[in-house]
Amino acid sequence: xxxxxxxxxxxxxxxxxxxxxxxxxxxxxxxxxxxxxxxxxxxxxxxxxxxxxxxxxxxxxxxxxxxxxxxxxxxxxxxxxxxxxxxxxxxxxxxxxxxxxxxxxxxxxxxxxxxxxxxxxxxxxxxxxxxxxxxxxxxxxxxxxxxxxxxxxxxxxxxxx
Amino acid sequence: xxxxxxxxxxxxxxxxxxxxxxxxxxxxxxxxxxxxxxxxxxxxxxxxxxxxxxxxxxxxxxxxxxxxxxxxxxxxxxxxxxxxxxxxxxxxxxxxxxxxxxxxxxxxxxxxxxxxxxxxxxxxxxxxxxxxxxxxxxxxxxxxxxxxxxxxxxxxxxxxxxxxxxxxxxxxxxxxxxxxxxxxxxxxxxxxxxxxxxxxxxxxxxxxxxxxxxxxxxxxxxxxxxxxxxxxxxxxxxxxxxxxxxxxxxxxxxxxxxxxxxxxxxxxxxxxxxxxxxxxxxxxxxxxxxxxxxxxxxxxxxxxxxxxxxxxxxxxxxxxxxxxxxxxxxxxxxxxxxxxxxxxxxxxxxxxxxxxxxxxxxxxxxxxxxxxxxxxxxxxxxxxxxxxxxxxxxxxxxxxxxxxxxxxxxxxxxxxxxxxxxxxxxxxxxxxxxxxxxxxxxxxxxxxxxxxxxxxxxxxxxxxxxxxxxxxxxxxxxxxxxxxxxxxxxxxxxxxxxxxxxxxxxxxxxxxxxxxxxxxxxxxxxxxxxxxxxxxxxxxxxxxxxxxx
Numbered sequence: 001x002x003x004x005x006x007x008x009x010x011x012x013x014x015x016x017x018x019x020x021x022x023x024x025x026x027x028x029x030x031x032x033x034x035x036x037x038x039x040x041x042x043x044x045x046x047x048x049x050x051x052x053x054x055x056x057x058x059x060x061x062x063x064x065x066x067x068x069x070x071x072x073x074x075x076x077x078x079x080x081x082x083x084x085x086x087x088x089x090x091x092x093x094x095x096x097x098x099x100x101x102x103x104x105x106x107x108x109x110x111x112x113x114x115x116x117x118x119x120x121x122x123x124x125x126x127x128x129x130x131x132x133x134x135x136x137x138x139x140x141x142x143x144x145x146x147x148x149x150x151x152x153x154x155x156x157x158x159x160x161x
Numbered sequence: 162x163x164x165x166x167x168x169x170x171x172x173x174x175x176x177x178x179x180x181x182x183x184x185x186x187x188x189x190x191x192x193x194x195x196x197x198x199x200x201x202x203x204x205x206x207x208x209x210x211x212x213x214x215x216x217x218x219x220x221x222x223x224x225x226x227x228x229x230x231x232x233x234x235x236x237x238x239x240x241x242x243x244x245x246x247x248x249x250x251x252x253x254x255x256x257x258x259x260x261x262x263x264x265x266x267x268x269x270x271x272x273x274x275x276x277x278x279x280x281x282x283x284x285x286x287x288x289x290x291x292x293x294x295x296x297x298x299x300x301x302x303x304x305x306x307x308x309x310x311x312x313x314x315x316x317x318x319x320x321x322x323x324x325x326x327x328x329x330x331x332x333x334x335x336x337x338x339x340x341x342x343x344x345x346x347x348x349x350x351x352x353x354x355x356x357x358x359x360x361x362x363x364x365x366x367x368x369x370x371x372x373x374x375x376x377x378x379x380x381x382x383x384x385x386x387x388x389x390x391x392x393x394x395x396x397x398x399x400x401x402x403x404x405x406x407x408x409x410x411x412x413x414x415x416x417x418x419x420x421x422x423x424x425x426x427x428x429x430x431x432x433x434x435x436x437x438x439x440x441x442x443x444x445x446x447x448x449x450x451x452x453x454x455x456x457x458x459x460x461x462x463x464x465x466x467x468x469x470x471x472x473x474x475x476x477x478x479x480x481x482x483x484x485x486x487x488x489x490x491x492x493x494x495x496x497x498x499x500x501x502x503x504x505x506x507x508x509x510x511x512x513x514x515x516x517x518x519x520x521x522x523x524x525x526x527x528x529x530x531x532x533x534x535x536x537x538x539x540x541x542x543x544x545x546x547x548x549x550x551x552x553x554x555x556x557x558x559x560x561x562x563x564x565x566x567x568x569x570x571x572x573x574x575x576x577x578x579x580x581x582x583x584x585x586x587x588x589x590x591x592x593x594x595x596x597x598x599x600x601x602x603x604x605x606x607x608x609x610x611x612x613x614x615x616x617x618x619x620x621x622x623x624x625x626x627x628x629x630x631x632x633x634x635x636x637x638x639x640x641x642x643x644x645x646x647x648x649x650x651x652x653x654x655x656x657x658x659x660x661x662x663x664x665x666x667x668x669x670x671x672x673x674x675x676x677x678x679x680x681x682x683x684x685x686x687x688x689x690x691x692x693x694x695x696x697x698x699x700x701x702x703x704x705x706x707x708x709x710x
Contacts, residue, residue: 012195017201105199109199
């Protein structure tokens with residue numbers, strides 16, 4: 001696969017904070033929390049990558065912890081930390097509650113100019129696992145563009161952009 | 162400076178929201194490609210920088226509010242005091258600091274015994290604590306008075322001996338201004354203690370000047386420091402350099418002044434002229450030097466000058482040093498009388514002038530002209546119903562009395578200042594006089610449902626504070642008095658009725674009365690030197706009558 005800068009033109013970007021694992025068919029397989037790549041460079045992203053990052057940022061932010069933005073975030077992490085999650089059904093339950101907040105936040109940020117592949121549509125749970133001291137949740141994220149092409153993040157000089 | 166950066170977690174929400182909005186616009190304009198919604202950029206730029214920006218913006222706003230003259234005038238009390246001081250200094254105005262009140266206390270003991278009051282001895286009155294700054298010793302004979310702090314123990318009646326000590330309030334503020342006769346309670350009473358009371362009104366206690374009061378003086382600070390115009394006379398006096406003019410030590414406490422000049426009907430008539438004209442080279446400054454009329458006690462030597470109904474008529478003179486700014490003789494008693502004694506009837510109160518002495522003296526040609534000024538003298542006659550005069554000789558026999566007078570202080574000092582060659586107007590002179598007093602009398606009925614004993618002090622203090630700060634207002638609305646009273650009432654009480662009246666004591670001694678349900682307006686009687694330009698309102702504590710049901 002090759003990087004196509006033109007695909008990012010006309011869009012607003014975010015810093016990449018979760019490194020994508022992309023298939024040979026250029027499909028976003030999963031995101032790993034890594035700020036810098038192997039070369040030590042930072043990257044920016046748009047499209048599905050950015051949507052996924054927004055989703056994760058909101059999910060992982062504890063509601064009430066951002067000063068002067070008391071409604072931003074979810075109770076997902078606090079619920080996990082409280083010990084409520086003992087089995088997969090519990091994990092599904094707390095994620096479902098969190099998804100409601102995430103949808104509300106992401107939808108409030110969308111405008112008419114937001115590209116369809118950056119508009120949130122749904123989050124489908126593909127897998128859960130709960131063991132003592134460990135929980136795993138696999139979520140498939142959908143944008144409003146069902147045919148969206150994953151846009152690989154790119155390294156650019158942010159100052160001159 | 163007390164303004165500091167607000168902690169980042171204590172900022173107003175609106176300030177942070179505005180900062181975020183502004184930063185969003187700035188960043189978007191500069192870097193249009195950056196997504197600022199639920200992204201890392203938002204966390205770094207808007208959340209962090211926005212909060213810091215809001216804190217700095219709030220700080221700048223606080224500094225601006227405290228240094229902008231317009232902002233200070235709009236909301237003086239929210240401005241930082243230190244910055245207001247800096248701003249006021251640009252107008253040559255200095256904030257008056259709080260001072261402590263002080264005065265003489267009469268201590269009465271029941272034995273003729275040498276007594277020592279150590280330094281630091283404390284007395285309390287009206288919730289205020291006073292203490293002696295030095296050690297005082299009451300001696301039995303004048304020959305034993307060796308130091309300034311030695312006081313003669315004098316007879317004050319049967320089994321009563323008195324001496325005085327000087328005390329100062331431990332805290333600053335006007336609360337320390339005791340009235341003459343106010344009882345004080347010693348923390349450690351001396352042996353054979355009977356009572357202690359204020360010998361005269363205490364002076365000097367002052368609350369620190371608020372931002373509101375300070376900014377009200379800014380316009381006066383701008384004025385030229387000369388007495389060439391009406392507007393500049395009082396500021397010139399109040400801001401006189403104490404190092405250069407020692408008599409100006411307490412001029413900053415002057416409440417208000419009113420200048421009468423050429424063209425004013427209230428100006429004294431030039432009796433040296435063939436024509437009935439006002440003095441062309443004279444200005445008269447009526448001053449209200451204190452918020453309340455002061456009382457002071459003198460010991461005078463009176464001469465028996467006649468008889469009345471079998472009793473002796475005694476006469477004494479208050480010279481100009483004692484009579485400066487004096488309005489009325491409040492009480493005349495023997496030196497052995499109790500503090501509560503009402504005194505003898507004053508049958509004659511004649512005002513004269515004493516134009517002797519050093520320095521420049523304004524041309525005063527009639528006694529009325531000098532009334533209430535620093536040149537006033539008072540010749541008083543009383544009828545003493547206690548002294549047996551059978552063995553006394555009219556015209557020769559004399560005895561001492563204690564005389565309490567009501568006055569406005571500082572008149573002699575103000576006149577000294579105005580008469581200085583480098584101060585006075587080269588075209589004429591200025592005669593300073595105490596403001597013609599308008600005594601307000603207020604009677605009210607209060608209905609209180611509380612079972613707790615009603616505390617009148619807040620009402621009295623509120624009325625005294627309101628009337629005390631009035632200058633030459635000319636009018637006093639009863640509704641405003643009502644408002645002050647209602648604000649001071651506890652929640653359980655209501656004001657059901659109020660009646661107010663006015664007594665103006667003209668310089669001639671004539672009393673002019675005003676009675677009106679709604680408005681007490683100073684009468685216009687220029688021949689009596691009475692008008693809204695010469696008269697100031699005062700209220701004595703005994704003229705505030707409160708009936709609680």
